[in-house]
Amino acid sequence: MSEDLATVLEGLGVDIKRQSGDEINGRCPVHHLYKGRASERYSWYMNSETGLFHCFTCGARGNLPILVSQITNDPHAIRDVHKYLISSGLDRLENPPEEEEEVEADWTEYAGFEPLPPRLLESRELDADVATRMGVRYDRKEKLIITPVVSAMGKLMGWQGKRRSFFMNKPTGLKKSETLFGYSTAQGETGLLVESPLDVVRFHSVYTGTGISAVSSFGASVSKDQIWMLRDKFDRVILALDNDAAGVLESRRLRGTLPLKRGQPSRNLLTGFRRGIRWWDYTATPEAKDMGEMTDDQILAGLESITVEIP
Numbered sequence: 001m002s003e004d005l006a007t008v009l010e011g012l013g014v015d016i017k018r019q020s021g022d023e024i025n026g027r028c029p030v031h032h033l034y035k036g037r038a039s040e041r042y043s044w045y046m047n048s049e050t051g052l053f054h055c056f057t058c059g060a061r062g063n064l065p066i067l068v069s070q071i072t073n074d075p076h077a078i079r080d081v082h083k084y085l086i087s088s089g090l091d092r093l094e095n096p097p098e099e100e101e102e103v104e105a106d107w108t109e110y111a112g113f114e115p116l117p118p119r120l121l122e123s124r125e126l127d128a129d130v131a132t133r134m135g136v137r138y139d140r141k142e143k144l145i146i147t148p149v150v151s152a153m154g155k156l157m158g159w160q161g162k163r164r165s166f167f168m169n170k171p172t173g174l175k176k177s178e179t180l181f182g183y184s185t186a187q188g189e190t191g192l193l194v195e196s197p198l199d200v201v202r203f204h205s206v207y208t209g210t211g212i213s214a215v216s217s218f219g220a221s222v223s224k225d226q227i228w229m230l231r232d233k234f235d236r237v238i239l240a241l242d243n244d245a246a247g248v249l250e251s252r253r254l255r256g257t258l259p260l261k262r263g264q265p266s267r268n269l270l271t272g273f274r275r276g277i278r279w280w281d282y283t284a285t286p287e288a289k290d291m292g293e294m295t296d297d298q299i300l301a302g303l304e305s306i307t308v309e310i311p
Helices: 002-011 031-035 064-072 075-094 107-111 118-124 128-133 197-206 224-233 245-255 296-303
Strands: 016-020 023-026 044-047 053-055 137-139 144-150 156-163 166-170 190-194 212-216 236-239 277-279
Touching (some): 107 156, 128 197, 144 197
Antiparallel strands (some): 156 166
16 A cells, blocks of 8 residues: 555655655645755654554654645545545555565564563663663563564564574564664654664663663664664764664764775765764773763763764
């Protein structure tokens, strides 16, 4: 349905940027109703299966009929859109397209996991309320910490289970590179990018302000989709990848001091942020690999010493 709905939206004047699965991303078409000016960012998402939309910048949300009425002020347009979608749906029933089988997450299984036990919260210095709010759970049988993989619209794509050096993804084929942990609930103009989802929980267990939201790339590699998502939501981003060889190499790759691939020219991928890029400086905490190995005071002090260049 996504291609048909995207066509309808473009016909209504919506600036569509890209589609990923059943989510359509574009520039918010009703931003002016909430902020008094047109949107400059691609922070608007619509689910092509449900017709529900949400703008992460102005807060607009609703369904397709509401959107059409807000855009056109013409009730007949709502009827015409529904006719188009019904007709398009019937056509697909008669001539079904060949589609790749999509992996689906089992909500029932995920809901069966327990809250993180007190011993884990204490050993990792995580706030129980923050962990619960971000959906981090515990598989007692396998002794795995469960971190959900959620799309920009808040749809559960699956989860990652981890203990020490072992980790697993479920369902098989889960594409963590298409989203960022913590993104669907992130607020504020500044994003803080870390590698581990638990570092997101650790940061927000210490930082109680509203201007910075931590998100995780689920590892040292940052994908093009994740960079787009950062650009769409934040005016500024602080790169706080791990203080190890992999984190340093990825930081240099993103900054353009290393080529994307052997034989290719270097290119700065971190462009388009209105308030620029900053880097976490590990100079004062050289023994710490990430925020999970820092004290509360060290994390807060780190926010005061971010730099404009890779340290």
